[in-house]
Structure formats: C-alpha cells, structure tokens
Amino acid sequence: MSTKRDYYEVLGIPKNADEGEIKKAYRRLAMEYHPDRRPGDKAAEEKFKEAAEAYSVLSDTEKRQLYDRYGHQGPAQSGFQGFSGIDDIFSAFADIFGGFGGGFSGFAGGGRRVPRGDDMEIELEITLLDAAKGCRREIEIERHIACDDCSGSGAKAGTQPQRCRACGGRGQVAHQQGFFVISTTCRPCQGKGTVIVDKCNTCKGSGRVPKKGMVNLTIPAGIDDGQKLRLSNQGDPSPAPGGESGDLYVHIHVAADPRFVRDGDNLWVDGKLSFADAVLGCRLEVPTPEGPETINVAAGTQPMSRHVLRGRGMPNVRGRGQGDLIVRFIVQVPQPQELSTEARELIEKLAPHIAIAPSSASSASSPPHDNDPDKDEAEDDKEPGLFDRILRGRKKK
Template sequence: MKRDYYEILGVSKSSSADEIKKAYRKVAMQYHPDRNPGDKEAEEKFKEAAEAYEVLSDSDKKAKYDRYGHAAFGPGTGGGFSGGANMEDIFSQFGDIFGDDIFGSFFGGGGRRGGGGGRSRGVRGSNLRVKLKLNYEEIAKGVTKSIKVKKYVGCNTCGGSGAKDKGSVQTCSTCGGSGQVRKVTSTFLGQMQTVTTCPTCNGEGTTVTAKCTSCKGEGRVYGEETVTIDIPAGVQEGMQLNVTGRGNAGERGGMPGDLIVLIEEEAHKELQRDGLNVAYELHISFPDAAFGTQVEVPTIDGRAKIKIPAGTQSGKIFRLKGKGFPEVNGYAKGDQLIHVNVWTPQNVTAEEKEMLEKLSNSPNFKPQPAKGEKSFFDKVKEVFS
C-alpha cells in the first residue's frame, strides 16, 4: 500500500509551497543515490519522495489528492510517477529543485544523470489543458473519446530537427556533443567535480547552422491532431486525466508536453449524482400511494420497474442496489436512491372537494404515524451512511 504523500515529505496539508519544496529537497538529499551507492531501499525512497513532490507541488493535483487520495492518480488518471519511473526521469524533472551542481559527483564521483547531464534533445513542449464533457452513461461504463486538439506538432519538413538539411547540424564545439560542461575544483575535502548544461547548445549537443524554412528552426509548427483518450468508469466533475506526451511538441526534437483532460459532467434530465449514488425524485398520486402500484423509473443504463407497496408514505426512499456509479480504480459501486413524493392536487373541482371532505372524516385518513417510524433526518443519515 502506498504511503501518504504528506507523511513521506514530513509536512502537513496546510504547509506552504515553499515548505513542501524545502522538505522535498531535504528528503531527496538524504536518499540521493550518490550518497547511498548500491542501496536499493534508498533509491526507492528517493523515487517515493519525487512522486510525492510531483503531486503536492501542483495545486490542481494536490487538491485532487486531498479529496480522493491515491485513487485520484490510478491507472489512466494521470498524476504521480508511474511505477516504472527511472532515475533519469526523476533527475530530468526535478533538476531545478537542486540546481545543476547537486547531480555532479559528491566529493569526486561520477557525472550528472538525466536532465542536465548527458545529451538532451531540444526543449520540452508545454502541457495543454482541454475540457471534456461526458454524460452519465459514459461516466458509468467508461468510454474512449477521440478529440481534435489544436497544438504544436512536429515539423514534417525537417523531421523536428529545425535544420534545413542534415548538413546544417553540427556538433557543438563547446561541449563536444555531450551537452554538458564539466568543471573540477579543489576543496579541503579533495577534488569536486560539477556538471552543468552547456551554455552554447543548451544541452542538445548540436547547433543548427541553417534553419528549416517551414518551421523557422523550431522543429515544430502549429497544427491539429486527433487524440484518442480512454476514460475510466466512475470519473467525476473536476477530475483531471493526464495523457502523457500528447501536449505541445517540443522544440527541435524535444520531448512533447502532456495533455491534461478536465472532466465535466453533462446534466441529466431526470437523475442527480451524489458521489457514487444517483438520486431520483418520484412523484405518485394519492390513490397510487394508498393502493400500491408498479412504476417505471429511469436509471443510468435504461429504465427499471419498481413496486410501490400499498400505504407508502411521502418521503419514503427506495434503494436500487448497484445502480449507481462505480468507484474509479476501485471495486465499490453506488446505488440509485428513489425519493417518493405523494402529489397533492392544487386545484380540485366541487365534486372532488365534496368527496375529499367525506374522506377527511374517516378514521383511516387521520395521520397515525407508527411509533417506530424514523424521522426524515434519520432516513437521510441511513441512506448516506
């Protein structure tokens, strides 16, 4: 079972962004692989801290985590590192937290990994955010949607390199193609090697001497792409799904950004959602309540018949087990709650009035609530407990 993100970093929900950042730096420094060579447990704790920070440092993801916990970032929902995240991914994404020097050798060891160590292609593309409206049936069953997204796409003319032709790309003379510059300094502890991103090529290892005429050297152009998104069953209004690598294309072959999909719920004509449950207001006539009847009610996936027993009181709540929404990445499923309202006529004829006056004197028409009858508030508590 995953540990709580706040517990991992040693912070509280009320901690500020700066406090969270400082806490992450402290934990990451403690379990940094260069300080714990060959220690698999330390490496896992380093990854764990990176995952916690990735969520808690993002206001949207933090809000989702505070509300849904780890379920908000299960398979298909985005957020957090995937179980297969490697050290290079983490160093690349969080290098700005530590600065370039931290990934150099501690007291004379090997070079920097990932982000600024080793050659990196281009500039990473930015993330995109889109809204996607779903109806109740799509939410209940899950759905695959194909949407058109206007964004930066890779340039077909130069293949994303940004160069006019192959001969227009040269190895960077400053770093020799490595994308990084190494510097060795002497300290009282001995020699210390630091590695920084090459200032000439920005870590790409190459420079472009003649730009592509189609993309003006960016390696990308503004266009449109059809993106297919798998929506898991049970998503809710305001949830965000992360589609990795489907955001804006990066410059000169850089990694693309992500596509962030914000879920919106399309209002249902007859049903209302309350968490995993679905509520329906059923209105029946006084004779039907008195004699009992069978009625048809709408559900998420069609219509269902239910029996109304004779003597049903207004306010009675019937439950259709399992007719609600499924839990995202879980096994729970909500119910459909049917709230009965006995309809009172607002306009009656003289003849109807005469009949009702006769009935009003009958003992059976005098209110006689049972002693064990639950109050309205008790019923509500029972339904939502």
C-alpha cells in the same frame, strides 16, 4: 572557503582570459568530467562541480570583478552560493550543454538535459450515461511540432539564431539590488540565450507549427465531473530530438442529467406518486442508467421515504463496486385549480375517513379509528376539514 582552488587555476586560464577563452576552457573540462562519461566517479563529479562554479563566476562580469577584488568571499557576499547539485548545473548552463549537440552523444543519453515537450490540457464534456457505462472518444487536438521549413530553429532558411546580446547567451541577467545580485530570465531572448534576427515565415520565429492529430480516449466507467485523465506523452513533442513528449490532460465534465442527482457513486431519482398511489400502492417506472425500470410501491408509502435499488447506481471509477440507485418518493398534492368540482367533492367526502387522530404524536402509526372509534364517529357527523382536525389535535396536546 580557504580550501577552494583559484577559479582561474581550476579552468587553467590566465587572469586576463576573455569570455571566449573562459567558455572554451569550461566546455573542455565539463566534457572531460561529465557524469555521463564517468558514472559513479565521485572525484570526476567534484571536478565537474568545481569547474561549473568557476565558470559561473568568471563568465559573469560582475561576479568576476568581485572575485578579482575579494577572492572567493566576493561573489559569496553578493548572494552567489554555488550549485546544489549536478542538475542545477545543467539547468544553469543549458546553452552550453545544448551546444555540444549530437557530436557528443553521451549528453543526450542521460535524458534529463533534453527538454521535454509541453503538457497540453483539453476539456471534454460527456453525459452522465456515458460516465455510467464508460466510453471511448476520438478527439482532434492541435499539437505544436517542429517547423519543417526551419527545422525548428525559427530562423529563416540560410540564417541562424544569433547569440542574445542582452545576456551574452546565458539566458539570465543579473541586477544589482542593494547588496544582492538577483538573476532573472533574460527578456529579449526569454531565457533561450539566442534571438532570431530573420524569422522563418512559416512559424514566425517560434520554431513550432500547429498540427492537428487524433487521439483515442478511453473514459473509465464511473468517472465524475471535474476529474482529470492523464495520457502520458500525448502532449506536445519535445523541441529537441530524442526528448520526451509532454502529457495530455483531459478535464472531464459530466453534464447534469435532469433525472438523476449524483452523490458519489449513488444516484438519486424522484419517484412521483399521487396521494392515491401512496395510499394504495402501485407500480412505478423509474429511470436507471440502464434504462427505465418498474418498481413496486408498497401501500402506505410515506412522502420522502426511499426505495433502494442496490448496485444500480454508478460504478466506482477505481473498480470498487457499484453505487446504489435511490428512489425518493414525492407525494404530489394537486393545486386547487387542478381539481375538478367532482374530485374536490370526493376528497371532501374522503377527508373524515383518513383524518389524523387528535393524539397523533403518540399514535401516529395506528389508524385513528382503532384508538378512538367513538370520537371518530362523532366527528364524522360534523365533517370537519382536514386542517380543522390538525389544528384541534395540536391544541389538545
């Protein structure tokens, strides 16, 4: 603390200097020692920081009173900590640095002080097949560009934005809370430091007007629901000349496709088989992202078993190969009311021939008559129903 120079001395002003003198002195020093003017000059950077600290205390009525009464200890005890770095200074005194304008091009050159445009977010729904192939979309978005009629100031032609009286143009207001001084964004000016008295009719004082424009989107193959694309600098333009535009974020929604269930890069489809198809085997048409495809279903296909079409699922969105298309077989059992009398009679006749062996747990893979031909024959005579046989098989076990 003791090594700190007197703030008035730092700014080169008398103890009774008014607000305008303080600001003027600080601007002069800030320009002189600005890091953009003296890149790499550590001594200048220290002077720049020292001036900023002096200004931040003396330009604030409360802090100045504390300083006048208690010296450097005063503002420190009320929570003032100085600045952590150069960027901190620029953000604290944005109005001062902004006020230098184009007359001092060195400030615009650094890039960090020119505010960036706002990011924008939009939502886009595509189909699963679009996601599988990748697609292009031309979409209309509404950006907020500087109002022509007021050149973006928001003030009516012939008027200027006025310095905010609530915060004295700083954009921040200090409140005493117990021992602490808490700085918050000034409400009347929303931190801008200026207020518009006569609002521009065109933009209602915002300085921005909506303008529709088209954006071309390339949506990569394999994109999944909920993923986000970022288009750099396609958002709102910067409110200041030379500033970077914000980014445009596109939230992708992939609409559910009733034929497919997606699991990462794999796609699942249900292959519906009749009992006869499962037993005898068949050709079955299944949907794939490239269109329908006919597969061979082997004789004896079991319910819930799978047939994998390698590399026929979704492409990986990062270009790491291709997922599989997995056909899961569903064997459909007809409802009683769906069966004609004739069909029912035929199934009743068939039932004993395909009945499950009593010792099914140990010989499930073998046909029943191979294990126990006598018994099979004996039970053929009685023609029990399928459920009968299953129940009896369990009891014997």
